[in-house]
Amino acid sequence: MTRHRWLVFSYFAALVALWEALARLGLWSPLVFPSPMAVGAYLVHALADGTLADATRVTCRRLFSGYILGLMFGAPAGLLTARFKIVQDTLGVIALGLQTLPSVCWVPLALLWFGQTETAMLFVVVMGTTWSVLIAVDAGVRNVPPIFARAARTMGSRGLHTWLKVILPAALPHVVAGMKQGWAFAWRSLMAAEIYVTILTGFGLGHLLHYGRELQAMDQVVGVMLVIILIGLLVDKLLFSPWERYLRRRWGLAL
Template sequence: MAVETRRTPDVDRQLAGLDALQLTAGTRRGLPARLWSAAWPMLAAVAIAVGAWELVVLSGWKEPWVLPGPRQVLPEFWRVVTDGSFWAAVGLTMRRAAVGFAVAIVIGTAIGAVVSRSKIARRAFGSLITGLQTMPSIAWFPLAILLFQLSESAILFVVVLGAAPSIANGLIAGVDYTPPILLRAGKVMGLRGLALYRHLILPASLPSFVAGLKQGWAFAWRSLMAGELLVIIGDTQSVGTLLHFARELSDTERMISVMIVILIIGVLVDQLFGLADRTLRERWGVNTETD
């Protein structure tokens, strides 16, 4: 005997409201609206920072030649970024960053893969990797200069040492949080050795690995800037040497302009890592962000 159920008007209104909410949440806005949604928080942050900077200058805390305001620095910033030699210096710095970070990825991934799957290696080197990660990059430069003199190798040496431990720890953390049931399923399907890493462990550990890459880049960038300030190679021009000579000449406007460029490069690379992270989360179906 079938039982007939009737919905009351209140229930109908509530269901209609839920349906409307679901449809609204699933609606994607156009490209201009999404670009503005992504840009306005950053623009607001820049405006707040510039306003705070101007207020500090107006307070008279430091003399204008020690701490110039935005009105003095921004014209110099424009002159710096429109100079062709400046972009040649940026190109050299980014080439060093790319080479050092690529070498760090290879070394960090290899170390992380070995340590994550070997109990003996973890007991022997796990704490050492973390210790290397926390060691200030500036502390490596006396040894680097002693080993490689004032050369590209000295800078590369410190960049790799700064980035590789973070990348290794990111992979180790990702492997540690791989569900054991996936490992058992992979072994049942015949995955062993490199095949197990390629088809199961590395994909499962990608979120933590990407986080390790992002942190590794931060350490690599900081190490590179320190290296270019300390290791001056002949008459080569890089972002770090521009900052160094501006400081030596007490050209504060130019010095702050170069610092702004360093900050902008860091923000742009962070956006690239953010894009990779969002793409990964969307592929995994765990992206909870709304447009």
């Protein structure tokens, strides 16, 4: 292992050791401040009996279907608002307004419209994702230097060709940033929805967190929080890092 990796490893080891030490001091009740050992024991147990895997599967299914739907609505709509003034002044204004609305505020409406169903859950995630993706794509396209399109026109590029071969690739750094932001919004809105909405069609990580609180099981609460963080990190590394590496290499951008 390199020196750098050792440093990173020791950092995290020290963090866990400090946590364990604090727990052993007994300043707080284990009901409030569980030791890493207790959290670890819960995670092992929950992994063994399948609750954690099931909850992760349920959550990820909702997350990705909602996120992909949000992208499917948001990205083309963002292109339209950037291209047509009339769409900008209508849909664009609505998007700007709705984007400021914290996605958890959609939950009461979703519950009344769809009841305690998967649809309600999906609706909240889609609402959380769409508007931020729309606005990011719109901004990305608007930030494309006009000189690119002008240069392309002199070389004989027109209309759709200019959009597909010039405007879209030129907006890519912003679009990726928008997708990343959209993902963050989707993740947050799903957790809010899962904690609020009790449904019987599947227990997600948010539900596990919620029941941890109801049962005063702090080891479960902290354990599930760790899993949620881990999923966020993994998606960042697996889904977005390759794109960002590509942009850094091609554009010479520091992202």
